[in-house]
Amino acid sequence: VKTVRLALPERPYDVLIGAGVRRRLADVARQARAGQVVVISDQQVGALHAATLVGELHAAGVAASLLTVPAGEGSKSPVTAAHLWDELAQSGADRQTLVVACGGGVVGDLAGFVAATYARGLRYVQVPTTLLAMVDSAIGGKTALNLSAGKNLVGAFHQPEAVLADLDYLRTLPPAEYETGWAEILKCAVVADAALFGRLATQRPSGAGLEDVIGRCAEIKAGVVVADERDQGARAILNYGHTLGHALETTLGYGALSHGRAVAWGMVVAGQLSVRLGECAPEAAAAQDAALQAYGLLAPPSTIPRWEKLAGALAHDKKRVGGDTRWVLLQEIGRAVPGRSVPLETVRTVTEEVMAGARARDPRT
Amino acid sequence: VKTVRLALPERPYDVLIGAGVRRRLADVARQARAGQVVVISDQQVGALHAATLVGELHAAGVAASLLTVPAGEGSKSPVTAAHLWDELAQSGADRQTLVVACGGGVVGDLAGFVAATYARGLRYVQVPTTLLAMVDSAIGGKTALNLSAGKNLVGAFHQPEAVLADLDYLRTLPPAEYETGWAEILKCAVVADAALFGRLATQRPSGAGLEDVIGRCAEIKAGVVVADERDQGARAILNYGHTLGHALETTLGYGALSHGRAVAWGMVVAGQLSVRLGECAPEAAAAQDAALQAYGLLAPPSTIPRWEKLAGALAHDKKRVGGDTRWVLLQEIGRAVPGRSVPLETVRTVTEEVMAGARARDPRT
Numbered sequence: 001v002k003t004v005r006l007a008l009p010e011r012p013y014d015v016l017i018g019a020g021v022r023r024r025l026a027d028v029a030r031q032a033r034a035g036q037v038v039v040i041s042d043q044q045v046g047a048l049h050a051a052t053l054v055g056e057l058h059a060a061g062v063a064a065s066l067l068t069v070p071a072g073e074g075s076k077s078p079v080t081a082a083h084l085w086d087e088l089a090q091s092g093a094d095r096q097t098l099v100v101a102c103g104g105g106v107v108g109d110l111a112g113f114v115a116a117t118y119a120r121g122l123r124y125v126q127v128p129t130t131l132l133a134m135v136d137s138a139i140g141g142k143t144a145l146n147l148s149a150g151k152n153l154v155g156a157f158h159q160p161e162a163v164l165a166d167l168d169y170l171r172t173l174p175p176a177e178y179e180t181g182w183a184e185i186l187k188c189a190v191v192a193d194a195a196l197f198g199r200l201a202t203q204r205p206s207g208a209g210l211e212d213v214i215g216r217c218a219e220i221k222a223g224v225v226v227a228d229e230r231d232q233g234a235r236a237i238l239n240y241g242h243t244l245g246h247a248l249e250t251t252l253g254y255g256a257l258s259h260g261r262a263v264a265w266g267m268v269v270a271g272q273l274s275v276r277l278g279e280c281a282p283e284a285a286a287a288q289d290a291a292l293q294a295y296g297l298l299a300p301p302s303t304i305p306r307w308e309k310l311a312g313a314l315a316h317d318k319k320r321v322g323g324d325t326r327w328v329l330l331q332e333i334g335r336a337v338p339g340r341s342v343p344l345e346t347v348r349t350v351t352e353e354v355m356a357g358a359r360a361r362d363p364r365t
Numbered sequence: 366v367k368t369v370r371l372a373l374p375e376r377p378y379d380v381l382i383g384a385g386v387r388r389r390l391a392d393v394a395r396q397a398r399a400g401q402v403v404v405i406s407d408q409q410v411g412a413l414h415a416a417t418l419v420g421e422l423h424a425a426g427v428a429a430s431l432l433t434v435p436a437g438e439g440s441k442s443p444v445t446a447a448h449l450w451d452e453l454a455q456s457g458a459d460r461q462t463l464v465v466a467c468g469g470g471v472v473g474d475l476a477g478f479v480a481a482t483y484a485r486g487l488r489y490v491q492v493p494t495t496l497l498a499m500v501d502s503a504i505g506g507k508t509a510l511n512l513s514a515g516k517n518l519v520g521a522f523h524q525p526e527a528v529l530a531d532l533d534y535l536r537t538l539p540p541a542e543y544e545t546g547w548a549e550i551l552k553c554a555v556v557a558d559a560a561l562f563g564r565l566a567t568q569r570p571s572g573a574g575l576e577d578v579i580g581r582c583a584e585i586k587a588g589v590v591v592a593d594e595r596d597q598g599a600r601a602i603l604n605y606g607h608t609l610g611h612a613l614e615t616t617l618g619y620g621a622l623s624h625g626r627a628v629a630w631g632m633v634v635a636g637q638l639s640v641r642l643g644e645c646a647p648e649a650a651a652a653q654d655a656a657l658q659a660y661g662l663l664a665p666p667s668t669i670p671r672w673e674k675l676a677g678a679l680a681h682d683k684k685r686v687g688g689d690t691r692w693v694l695l696q697e698i699g700r701a702v703p704g705r706s707v708p709l710e711t712v713r714t715v716t717e718e719v720m721a722g723a724r725a726r727d728p729r730t
Contacts, residue, residue, distance in 0.1 A: 035688065078447035085443065089514035094685040117482070120507070120520040120596070142485070149454035155485045156521060231485070320459040323400060 002215040006222045015139055015163040015218050022166040026060035028125055035096035037064040040111035041103050042071040045129050048172055050102040065091055076106050076146045084114045098123050104130035105137035112143030116158035126160045129169040131181025135217035138163050140225040150316040151246045180260030182295045188217045190288050191240045194334030201291045236338035240328040241267035247313035251305040264297035272350045273342055274330040284332050300358040307348055367580040371587045380504055380528040380583050387531040391425035393490055397526055400461035402429040405476035406468050407436040410494050413537055415467040430456055441471050441511045449479045463488050469495035470502035477508030481523035491525045494534040496546025500582035503528050505590040515681040516611045545625030547660045553582045555653050556605045559699030566656045601703035605693040606632035612678035616670040629662035637715045638707055639695040649697050665723040672713050
C-alpha cells in the first residue's frame with residue numbers, strides 16, 4: 001500500500017493506494033467517532049461495489065446506509081444535490097455523520113458538495129472507483145455541481161478525511177473510463193513530470209507499473225494542492241486542456257464526448273496555442289499529441305461544434321478574470337504556466353484548425 | 366457612524382452602522398476591484414431599496430445589476446438557490462464579481478449561500494435592511510437554506526467583505542419585523558450583557574438609543590464569532606431560544622408564527638428548563654419573561670402544535686450530537702451555557718406547561 005500525504009496546514013490527510021484499501025474505511029469511521037456512515041454512490045457502482053462496502057462496514061460493527069443516484073454526469077446537478085440533502089435529513093444525519101463518496105468523479109464531486117453544505121459541513125471520505133478519480137478528482141477537496149451554463153460552476157472547497165484508492169475496483173472498470181483516466185494521467189505528466197511522460201510514451205503501464213503511475217500522479221496532485229489549496233494561482237496548471245475541454249462538453253452535451261477525449265482535444269488546442277504564442281517548441285506539442293494518439297484519445301467527436309457555440313461556452317468558464325478567459329499554456333514537456341491571456345481570434349483560428357484536422361481524420365467523412 | 370471590527374485571523378472585516386452607510390458600497394466595490402456588482406434582494410425590498418442601491422452604484426460608476434426573489438422564508442430553498450446560480454451564470458459572473466445581499470435574514474442567508482458556492486466562492490457584502498439582520502444574521506458568515514425537514518439544514522461558512530447596516534432602512538420597517546429584531550436583541554442581552562438587559566427592560570430604545578443598542582449587539586455578536594468562527598462551541602450561546610423556536614416554526618410552517626415570537630417562546634421554554642435543572646434562579650427566568658412580555662413578544666401562536674410533532678422537528682435539529690439535542694441554558698441574566706443535554710421527558714413536561722400557559726393567555730380561548 002502506497003501512502004501520499006496531503007500536508008495541508010489546517011488538517012493533513014492521507015491518500016492510500018493499493019488493492020483492498022477500502023477495508024480501512026471502518027477504522028477511519030471509528031477514528032472520526034462517526035455516529036453513522038452514509039455511503040453515496042451511483043446505481044451502477046452501487047450494485048457493483050458500494051453495497052459490498054456497506055456490508056463490510058456492518059460486518060465491522062459500523063452503522064452504515066447507502067444512498068444512490070442515477071449514473072452519469074446528469075446527476076451532478078442542483079436537483080440531485082437537493083434530493084440528497086433531503087435524504088440525509090431523513091436518515092437523521094447530524095454533525096457526527098461521516099459521508100463516503102464511493103464512485104467516479106461525478107459521485108465524488110456531488111457527494112463532496114453535499115457533505116460540504118449539509119449542516120455547514122459534514123466530514124467525508126473519498127473512495128474513488130475509477131482511474132480518473134484515483135489520480136485526480138478524489139484528491140484535493142474540490143467539490144462541484146454543473147449548471148446548464150457550464151460544468152463545475154457551483155461548488156465548495158472541502159477536504160476529505162482520507163482518500164482510499166482501492167485498485168481492486170479497476171478490474172471492473174469499463175474501457176471508456178480507462179480512456180478518461182489516461183487523459184488525466186498524460187495531462188499530469190505533460191504539465192509536471194517529463195520523466196513520467198517518457199515512461200508513459202514508451203509503454204502503457206499495467207499491474208505494478210500502473211500502481212506506480214497512480215501513486216506518482218497522486219503525489220503530483222498533492223504537491224500542487226498543498227501549494228495552492230484555494231486555487232488562486234499554481235493549482236490552475238492542473239486545468240491544462242480543460243478550458244476548451246469543458247467548452248466542448250458543454251456545447252456537445254455532457255456524455256456525447258467522453259471527458260477523456262474532451263480533455264485530449266483541449267490539450268491539443270492548448271499545445272497549438274502555446275506554439276503559436278511562442279511559449280513552447282512545436283516538437284513538445286507534437287510529442288504530446290503523439291502520446292494522446294497512442295492512447296487512443298484523439299478519435300474525433302461525433303459532431304464538431306461551430307465556433308460561435310464554443311465561444312459562448314468559453315464565456316462561462318469560471319476561471320475567467322474580469323471577462324477574460326485564462327489559459328494554461330505548455331512551456332516544455334513537464335512544465336506549464338497558468339493564467340495566460342490569449343487573443344480570442346487566436347483561440348478561434350487554432351481551434352478551427354485543430355477541429356478541421358479532427359474532421360479530416362474521421363473515417364466517416 | 367459606528368464601526369465594529371470582526372478581527373478574524375484569515376481576513377478581518379468591518380460592520381458599519383449609521384444612517385446612509387449604504388453609500389460606502391461603491392468604495393467597497395472599488396477596493397475589491399470588482400468587475401461587476403450583482404445585488405440580490407427580494408421583490409419587496411427590491412422595489413423599496415435595492416433598485417435605489419443599484420442606481421447609486423451606477424451613479425458612482427460601478428457596473429451593477431439586480432436579481433430578485435419572492436419575499437418570504439419560502440425563498441430560502443434549494444430551488445431558489447439553483448435559480449440564482451443560473452441567473453449569475455447568465456449575467457456573466459466570474460471570480461471578480463461582487464455579490465451584495467440587500468434585505469433581511471432570508472435574503473442574507475440565501476444570497477450568502479449562493480455567493481459561497483458559485484465558482485467555489487464569490488466575495489459578497491451584507492447590506493441588511495431589517496433590525497434582525499443588522500444585529501444578528503448579517504454578521505458572522507453563516508449562510509443557509511431551509512429543507513422541508515428543518516431550517517438552516519444546508520449552508521456554508523462564508524465571511525462577507527463588509528456589513529453596511531444603514532439605519533435609514535429602519536424607517537420603512539414593518540412592525541412584525543421590529544418584533545423579530547427585538548426578540549434577537551433581548552436574546553443577546555439575556556445571554557451576554559446584563560447591563561444591556563437592564564437598559565432594555567427599563568425603556569424601549571429609539572433614535573440614538575436604538576443606534577447604540579444595535580452597535581452593542583453587533584459587538585457581542587462579533588466577539589462570539591471571533592472566539593468561535595466555525596461554531597464548534599462558544600458560538601452556540603447565540604442559539605439560545607432557537608432550539609424550540611426552530612421546531613415551532615418547522616411544525617407550524619414558516620410564516621405562521623413570526624421568527625421573533627418563535628424565538629421568544631423558545632426562550633421561555635429554555636428559561637424554564639434552566640430553572641428545572643437547577644442552572645438558574647426562577648427570578649432570572651421571570652425577569653426574562655417579563656421583558657419578552659413588555660416587548661409584546663408573547664402573544665400565543667395561532668395553533669399550538671402537539672408534542673409529538675415538536676419532538677419530530679427537534680430530532681432534525683442540526684446541533685444534535687450523536688442523536689442528542691443540545692440546549693443552551695440560562696445561568697443568570699447576562700450569562701448562558703451551551704451544549705447541555707436535557708432528558709426528553711423534561712423537555713416535554715416544560716414545553717407542555719409553557720404551551721398550556723400560552724393557551725390560557727389567549728383571549729380567543
